[in-house]
Amino acid sequence: MDRDPRVCVFGEDVGHYGGSYKVTKGLAEKYGDLRVLDTPIAENSFTGMGVGAAMTGLRPVIEGMNMGFLLLAFNQISDNCGMLHYTSGGQFTIPTVIRGPGGVGRQLGAEHSQRLESYFQSIPGIQLVACSTVYNAKGLMKAAIRSENPVVLFEHVLLYNLKERIPDEEYVLSLEEAEMVRPGEHITILTYSRMRYHVMQAAKTLVNKGYDPEVIDIRSLKPFDLYTIGNSVKKTHRVLIVEECMRTGGIGASLTAAINENFHDYLDAPIVCLSSQDVPTPYAGTLEEWTVVQPAQIVAAVEQLCQ
Amino acid sequence: MAIWLSRSKKIAHLLKPKIAYFPQPKIAPSEFSYKIYENHVNSSSFGTLSGENIRSPHVFLDNSATMSALNRQWRRTESTRAGEQVETVPYSDDNYEDENQALDFPGGRVSFTHEMKFISEAADKRIPCYRVLSDDGYPIAGSRFEQVDKETAVKMYKSMVTLQIMDNIFYEAQRQGRISFYLTSTGEEAINIATAAALTSDDVILPQYREPGILLWRGFTLQEFANQCFGNSADYGKGKQMPIHYGSNKHNFFTISSPIATQLPQAAGVAYSLKMDKKEACVVAFTGDGGTSEGDFHAGLNFAAVMDAPVLFICRNNGWAISTPISEQFRSDGVVVKGQAYGIRSIRVDGNDALAVYNTIRAAREMVIHEQKPVLVEALSYRVGHHSTSDDSTKYRPVDEIEHWKTARNPLARFRKWVHKNGWWTDDEESELRGSIRKQVKYFINAAYFFL
Numbered sequence: 130m131d132r133d134p135r136v137c138v139f140g141e142d143v144g145h146y147g148g149s150y151k152v153t154k155g156l157a158e159k160y161g162d163l164r165v166l167d168t169p170i171a172e173n174s175f176t177g178m179g180v181g182a183a184m185t186g187l188r189p190v191i192e193g194m195n196m197g198f199l200l201l202a203f204n205q206i207s208d209n210c211g212m213l214h215y216t217s218g219g220q221f222t223i224p225t226v227i228r229g230p231g232g233v234g235r236q237l238g239a240e241h242s243q244r245l246e247s248y249f250q251s252i253p254g255i256q257l258v259a260c261s262t263v264y265n266a267k268g269l270m271k272a273a274i275r276s277e278n279p280v281v282l283f284e285h286v287l288l289y290n291l292k293e294r295i296p297d298e299e300y301v302l303s304l305e306e307a308e309m310v311r312p313g314e315h316i317t318i319l320t321y322s323r324m325r326y327h328v329m330q331a332a333k334t335l336v337n338k339g340y341d342p343e344v345i346d347i348r349s350l351k352p353f354d355l356y357t358i359g360n361s362v363k364k365t366h367r368v369l370i371v372e373e374c375m376r377t378g379g380i381g382a383s384l385t386a387a388i389n390e391n392f393h394d395y396l397d398a399p400i401v402c403l404s405s406q407d408v409p410t411p412y413a414g415t416l417e418e419w420t421v422v423q424p425a426q427i428v429a430a431v432e433q434l435c436q
Numbered sequence: 437m438a439i440w441l442s443r444s445k446k447i448a449h450l451l452k453p454k455i456a457y458f459p460q461p462k463i464a465p466s467e468f469s470y471k472i473y474e475n476h477v478n479s480s481s482f483g484t485l486s487g488e489n490i491r492s493p494h495v496f497l498d499n500s501a502t503m504s505a506l507n508r509q510w511r512r513t514e515s516t517r518a519g520e521q522v523e524t525v526p527y528s529d530d531n532y533e534d535e536n537q538a539l540d541f542p543g544g545r546v547s548f549t550h551e552m553k554f555i556s557e558a559a560d561k562r563i564p565c566y567r568v569l570s571d572d573g574y575p576i577a578g579s580r581f582e583q584v585d586k587e588t589a590v591k592m593y594k595s596m597v598t599l600q601i602m603d604n605i606f607y608e609a610q611r612q613g614r615i616s617f618y619l620t621s622t623g624e625e626a627i628n629i630a631t632a633a634a635l636t637s638d639d640v641i642l643p644q645y646r647e648p649g650i651l652l653w654r655g656f657t658l659q660e661f662a663n664q665c666f667g668n669s670a671d672y673g674k675g676k677q678m679p680i681h682y683g684s685n686k687h688n689f690f691t692i693s694s695p696i697a698t699q700l701p702q703a704a705g706v707a708y709s710l711k712m713d714k715k716e717a718c719v720v721a722f723t724g725d726g727g728t729s730e731g732d733f734h735a736g737l738n739f740a741a742v743m744d745a746p747v748l749f750i751c752r753n754n755g756w757a758i759s760t761p762i763s764e765q766f767r768s769d770g771v772v773v774k775g776q777a778y779g780i781r782s783i784r785v786d787g788n789d790a791l792a793v794y795n796t797i798r799a800a801r802e803m804v805i806h807e808q809k810p811v812l813v814e815a816l817s818y819r820v821g822h823h824s825t826s827d828d829s830t831k832y833r834p835v836d837e838i839e840h841w842k843t844a845r846n847p848l849a850r851f852r853k854w855v856h857k858n859g860w861w862t863d864d865e866e867s868e869l870r871g872s873i874r875k876q877v878k879y880f881i882n883a884a885y886f887f888l
Contacts, residue, residue: 169729413675
């Protein structure tokens with residue numbers, strides 16, 4: 130926001146309150162409450178407002194208090210954010226960043242545990258990015274703000290408390306690149322957001338058992354970084370996708386199709402996709418755990434694949 | 437007043453015949469005034485409610501303060517400034533029956549004017565709120581209300597106390613880590629209980645999330661509340677929803693859904709099914725001040741109005757939507773004025789006055805069921821507690837403001853004084869009740885662990 134006076138923030142309780150997860154804390158004091166704007170409770174309206182502001186030259190960062198509430202803004206995101214650049218013949222750009230906490234948290238109930246990446250992936254004209262570490266959160270956010278395209282940045286409720294040392298100097302990551310978390314030889318595990326941590330935990334167990342998994346955090350959910358993924362598939366010939374969104378119509382489903390289409394010859398085994406159960410997330414802790422992929426399941430799947 | 441009377445044909449029919457004579461309009465100058473005329477006619481065929489101090493619920497038509505407000509509402513369409521312009525309005529009252537003065541457009545006849553007048557964005561005076569008890573618990577002189585009998589009044593008071601204590605203890609339980617989340621209704625006990633008392637158990641409730649008092653009134657036990665908060669196996673929701681997201685189809689209370697205002701369009705649907713079944717019941721849909729900003733508020737109210745759905749919309753205007761004060765939520769005079777925009781009758785009531793709320797809801801419910809039309813009630817109140825256990829409201833509002841509403845404007849204290857004055861409640865009963873409820877709530881919280 131320092132660098133570019135056109136960057137502004139809209140959302141519910143983002144100003145004086147600092148945001149429901151304190152992401153915008155201190156910004157209203159620093160930049161004033163017009164640039165860090167508290168809006169009434171109307172997601173469709175403030176997303177629409179963001180689109181309008183973007184079309185006239187501002188660079189809004191729109192926050193959904195919880196990603197699930199952005200379903201109320203679906204029309205603005207799909208019909209307007211996504212399409213206006215195209216339908217206006219390129220005359221208007223919509224450089225918005227739509228962000229918010231999503232994913233399954235700890236006992237937040239079904240409506241606060243949505244994974245919208247699967248619903249948004251079909252929308253033509255928008256980019257989807259998921260951050261997972263402190264380092265890539267900063268880099269991807271900067272890249273998203275600088276991008277001329279509408280970008281939906283998926284943050285995860287449980288990852289806000291991570292602490293990490295990051296470089297002082299400015300850095301911007303690429304929105305379309307995947308991140309190599311752990312190079313390996315036996316199997317490619319593709320994941321994103323919080324599942325990265327479950328995968329790394331499983332990886333420890335797997336290494337002890339003698340496997341050498343290659344873990345890639347795909348980061349860019351749309352478009353997929355098929356270059357990095359392809360290179361990995363060509364090396365290991367086995368793919369396991371671990372994701373938090375639902376099985377049906379999820380990111381994993383699309384990724385499976387994309388890899389099959391492009392790298393079929395390199396695969397030695399069918400692609401396995403581990404996703405959350407196709408149910409609304411229950412509140413009870415024990416039930417909630419069962420709906421999300423756990424490290425033990427990842428280990429079992431890898432062992433199965435590598436036989 | 438006299439000047440306005442002579443100018444404004446529209447309010448002629450609102451006056452009692454002995455005050456002045458005006459020819460009855462053959463053609464209403466606009467649809468709007470016709471509606472009010474119709475309302476007045478209906479009110480006289482209303483029938484009486486039981487109890488002393490009875491008047492028709494359209495009592496507000498007699499109240500001069502409200503009448504002036506109505507006058508001003510009419511005047512608003514003629515002048516943007518109070519008082520001044522009225523005399524110069526070339527009102528065509530002398531040629532009232534002259535059909536040339538009106539135009540036909542889709543939507544009906546409108547009279548026209550050659551003066552360009554904008555309707556002001558704000559009326560000169562805010563819509564007054566209906567209240568019956570003063571802060572000391574005395575009925576305000578000249579107020580008219582349906583008397584509540586001893587049994588109901590005592591039950592109401594006891595329920596308010598139970599709700600207050602339940603909220604306190606569950607909130608503490610969350611802080612102790614026993615439950616993961618809680619949301620109190622502190623400050624809004626009167627709205628909760630008085631509304632519940634005024635309805636019947638057949639009326640279907642579509643709550644937002646700050647209305648557990650209704651369940652309490654309808655017989656939901658403290659054990660059942662605890663079960664839902666703990667998400668144990670005895671919970672009707674089977675542990676699938678967060679705490680305070682109660683739901684009980686046997687109590688006609690729809691399961692609470694967190695996203696704001698989603699229940700409002702659903703209200704029209706439930707009302708539709710009640711209408712098909714020709715039931716003597718209505719739908720009661722709640723929302724807060726923040727919820728009126730959501731698109732679903734517009735959709736829900738508009739649909740209910742067009743479909744003649746028997747829905748009673750109750751907006752708990754408690755001043756805060758998490759950290760957003762109402763000055764940042766909307767620019768209108770609260771929520772009551774929005775009713776007229778949809779063609780919905782509305783009223784503003786002092787939400788901390790249990791008797792006023794009771795009376796209003798009783799009257800509104802009758803209107804909704806017998807006229808099969810929606811009604812909007814705005815209950816003004818204050819959210820004394822934090823938004824939820826995930827919030828610390830001292831960060832965005834002054835502590836002394838919270839304290840003031842907690843003590844000086846406490847709805848329980850006010851109602852208690854009234855009940856006490858009637859000789860229906862004593863201090864001994866008070867301490868006994870409080871002690872007993874505290875014990876019970878703690879007991880049931882502990883019991884909830886058995887079903888985990």
